[in-house]
Amino acid sequence: MVESGIILIRHWLEVSQEEQSRRLKVRIHNGRKIWNLSPMDLKSYSRW
Numbered sequence: 001m002v003e004s005g006i007i008l009i010r011h012w013l014e015v016s017q018e019e020q021s022r023r024l025k026v027r028i029h030n031g032r033k034i035w036n037l038s039p040m041d042l043k044s045y046s047r048w
Contacts, residue, residue: 020045 015023024045027037 024041027033027041
């Protein structure tokens with residue numbers, strides 16, 4: 001891909017445990033965001 005002129009950029013985003021907790025609580029308690037909550041979110045949060 002690089003030889004064909006494509007530039008690859010990789011970003012790493014790290015979210016603190018406190019911020020992750022805040023975001024999860026907002027999704028759970030906000031009726032307009034609950035659709036964005038998946039079983040995988042809860043499972044991954046328990047492993048944090």
